Amino acid sequence: MLLVNSPKQFEEIFNEYWEVLYKAAFNRTKDQAITEDIVQEIFIDFWQRRKEIQIKTSLKAYLLTAVKYKVIKHFAFSDLHTNNLLDCEEIGIHDYNKMEFDDLYDALEIAIEKLSPRCQLVFRMSRIEGYSTCEIASKLDISTQTVHNQLSKSLGIVRKELKHLTPILLMFF
Template structure:
């Protein structure tokens, strides 16, 4: 194939092949957005190399081969990302897993480091399940003061329990 001579040729190439390439990528990826991205990237690369590119085979073969390799690369990246996430998750449950009692004790120690008024608000909210308005009414405080006390408590706990933060956030630091 001769190098693409102009924009009109390129646009025609795009119109003639985009759908086939997209369907090919979509069939393998099952994700329309990723399939579109792959096809767009291939055409962008083709446009950038338009003056130097000389193909030994038919353009459709070249484009579908590019889709095939791009899809393989994408699937490989997705697999690596998932593997990495699994490794991170399994790190929380490795040999260094704390027993329930150890976690409970660490939480109790950390809660004791919260100033008394903020600790009372924290316990009422997180351990007794009371909402901000209920706490404000019971302690005769403004709702904003309750929010401030909860915020102060959370900041202290996050600092004290950062080594088990993912687990703690699942329990009550949201």
């Protein structure tokens, strides 16, 4: 469990991770203002909940997962506000409000833990950290085909493990 007891510790975490989070969010939003808001919200939330957060993976993976959820939430709600013709009930706005992101995150982590160490690494780099196949191949010094194979295997196992959450996952991914 990570404990952040002082503003100095928080500042060190911020300095280490803000750029990674910014890049991950910007890759998805392509909008500087939205990206800055998302990263700021993540760090504000992190500071406010610092005493209760339980991180079961690395801090980087936790923060990048937070980026993914904030981006999803942003697009889900911006779509609602820009399209006045849709009824909120039809698109499931209540599902977004009720969704327990921590439960979804826990289920995903359990599924990922069932992968081999190499598959876990490739899956996290691709799906959580947002690296491309070529970047993963380069960083791990393996062929792109090996990355594709590992991803295919990983995705199959994760899909099977999360099959019971398919309706919920379709809304977010």
